[in-house]
Amino acid sequence: MALSICVAQLNPTVGDWQGNLAQALAAAAHAHAQGHSLLVFPELFLTGYAAGDLYARPRFLHDAAQALQQLQEASTQWPSLHILISHVEALDPQTPLPPDTSTLPPASQVVSLLREGQRLGAWRKQTLPNEGAFDEKRYFLSGIHHHGQPDPVIEIAGMRLGILVCADAWKAEPAARAKAAGAQALLALNASPFTHDKPAARLRMARARTQETGLPLLYANLLGGQDELVFDGHSFAMQANGQTAGHAPAFEECLWPLRLAAGPDGLQWLSENDASGPISESSANSPDALRHHATWHALTLATRDYVRKNGFSHVLLGLSGGLDSALVLAIAVDALGADRVHAIMMPSPYTASISVDDAREMVQRLGVRYDEISIRETFEGFKHSLAPLFAGRAEDATEENLQARIRGVMLMAISNKFGGLLLTTSNKSEVAMGYSTLYGDSCGGFAPLKDIFKSEAFALARWRNGHTFGLGPANPIPERIITRPPSAELRENQTDQDSLPPYEMLDAIVRLRMQEEHSAEQIIAAGYPAERVAQVFKLLRISEYKRQQSAPGPKLSARSFGRDWRYPITNRYRD
Known part of the structure; x- marks a missing residue:
């Protein structure tokens, strides 16, 4: 017996409740018509990711709850379809403060399982990234601090599936916790922005989790542009042995079908309508x-x-x-x-x-x-x-x-x-x-x-x-x-x-300064002329x-001029 799953690799818009909900309803209708038992949405699909201080506005959180309620009520149309949806949820003001915390954040990230008008369970994101483009600790309370948080495991068609939300998958502990609670496979819901090194990094991360737990993993990623962030989709499934089983296309919307079935060594992925076969880390292309x-x-x-x-x-x-x-x-x-x-x-x-x-x-x-x-x-x-x-x-x-x-x-x-x-x-x-x-x-x-x-x-x-x-x-x-x-x-x-300086030299010096945080002395030691390094450092500073008055643009590198670069204008420090 196999569990038929549909991954909704779709493109939401921050705060567009009706538009995002319409996409979710259409995806659910499609999944039901195709006979799928589980529909998986990426991280924060209903709200859109990177909503900033909107997460702190009570009306925004109220509207998020209303959108979830509408999806829950609509789920009565699709008997036997389970819907795994990520959203924000306002915190109860009586929630106890975590240790070493002076104020309570306004919300938490929640994954809800819906079926036939019922909310069968809710699980909160545990690992909150707080670097570069991410500042989730400003807005969310980790599920680790929620008393009575259930084990992050759902059961569908006799299969127990562990839930990870984006950064949870990048740490060993949440996956280990899911396995200890009886998970037979891992579902990772993500809003992972694209950078040049990110596709390979995701594969390395997924392979580490599968090798540590011995469980297959599904990586469902968001799609679309949101100000300077670009979400590339490229969802994939990885077997317990670390081999990729298939993937959805990059930079395209899709409803990607796949199945999870029992094999001789546990559960394994059977990919349907794969975008282009297993993800290859080597290619005939340069x-x-x-x-x-x-x-x-x-x-x-x-x-x-x-x-x-x-x-x-x-x-x-x-x-x-x-x-x-x-x-x-x-x-x-x-x-x-x-x-x-x-x-x-x-x-x-x-x-x-x-x-x-x-x-x-x-x-x-x-x-x-x-x-x-x-x-x-x-x-x-x-x-x-x-x-x-x-x-x-x-x-x-x-x-x-x-x-x-x-x-x-x-x-x-x-x-x-x-x-x-x-x-x-x-x-x-x-x-x-x-x-x-x-x-x-x-x-x-x-x-x-x-x-x-x-x-x-x-x-x-x-x-x-x-x-x-x-x-x-x-x-x-x-x-x-x-x-x-x-x-x-x-x-x-x-x-x-x-x-x-010549652009090849200029770009190399700026890369070393931005990406590697190298000092002028280190860059000079690497072979670049001292006068050129001094020129670049001065122009970069002044x-x-x-x-800080420039237009936003898409972030493609590990460190870009935007959320990743936060230097003061008034600054006499020299290095």
């Missing part, structure tokens, strides 16, 4: 190609969801004829379609004719709406107005920044008039160094490249030009855009390397005020 593939799909999903979930009809961006704006344009078209993208070229006296030519060629390839607005007269008008005040002073970065700010004003005016979301094109290298103009080219509501180093952007552009399956038009970026030396084109014969 590691770089696999990374670029995942990066591109993460960027398009994040951009699409930010636009859709925030109610924008279309996007616009300033096209310069350079790499970053070209890459953002290609991402936007793949994410939304050409009919929802507006590119605007704003040449100045310093814009090269080949920049305009390359911009025109790219928009022709992609078929997006395109407009050109010269800023020459506006720029001269500003200089004329400021001439009395600037008399006797040579032109410098002030006049360069004026051009960027004129473009920012024009783009924001178009955004205001027509209601589109302005995408900013700054990459991680520029964000790190403050190599942008505040209220100029940094204008915008979303920054797709915020966690993409410039050196990575070149490789990503080449990858996109060589891949079309499931994406937009082929070869979207003209070759000259990729091969030309990068330039802001704000003065004659300008290149980025007039102001910055640009904090710009970063």
Whole structure:
């Protein structure tokens, strides 16, 4: 006999009770029609994950309870279907304070099992992450501190299944506790954001739990973009021996069926309609190609969801004829379609004719709406107005920044008039160094490249030009855009390397500083020139005020500029 399970790898929106509930009801109807006995939702599906201080609002918690009640009542429509759903639940004010705690958090994370109008049980998340993008201890009380918390085990069709909620699976104790309570398999409900190293890390984690417990494990993950977080789905099942049995697709919604059956050595997974067979940790594709593939799909999903979930009809961006704006344009078209993208070229006296030519060629390839607005007269008008005040002073970065700010004003005016979301094109290298103009080219509501180093952007552009399956038009970026030396084109014969180290060196130094927390001395000892290290450290430090005013962008690395980077603006510390 086998237990038929459906994993609802779906894309909720924070606070969209009716939309999330509608998805849950549709998934339950599908699961019942297909004869499944258990429907599993990822972590905090009903509320959406990363709701921040909404978790502390009594009305939000009340509405969460109402949504759960509606799902519970609707479950009478699907006899014999068990629904495992994760949600938030307000704490009873009389709950005893945990040791070494002065205030009670407002809620706890709960997993409820529903069937035929009944709530058969409720289990609370035990391990609360509190680093990087996570601050769950601010909002939730661990299930460890709930008196009378039942063993995290459910029984369906004679099979005993242990429940783990995301971070619970990354520790040995919750899985061991479930096994000690009689679990024969583990169900891990997750809202695990994507980073480049996360898929492999999840497999390592799952393999550790299966080897420690001797139990098979199901990893059900959330999907979708939520501000700077990107949830990639990629749910999977792992046998007790640590071998993957199958997986759902990455970066796609699905209702993934699989079965749990008795085998000669205990329960084992039988995957149905697997996305592409067992997850392979080696591939005929190169590691770089696999990374670029995942990066591109993460960027398009994040951009699409930010636009859709925030109610924008279309996007616009300033096209310069350079790499970053070209890459953002290609991402936007793949994410939304050409009919929802507006590119605007704003040449100045310093814009090269080949920049305009390359911009025109790219928009022709992609078929997006395109407009050109010269800023020459506006720029001269500003200089004329400021001439009395600037008399006797040579032109410098002030006049360069004026051009960027004129473009920012024009783009924001178009955004205001027509209601589109302005995408900013700054990459991680520029964000790190403050190599942008505040209220100029940094204008915008979303920054797709915020966690993409410039050196990575070149490789990503080449990858996109060589891949079309499931994406937009082929070869979207003209070759000259990729091969030309990068330039802001704000003065004659300008290149980025007039102001910055070569990008390969710059990006390596920033990685060592951000990811490894290396000191200047350690980085110099690794072979980087002392003067370049000092330059990067100084620019990184003094640009904090710009970063704290920058648009959000998708987090793809282990440490990005956003929730992971929390340095003060006023800061005299030097290391």
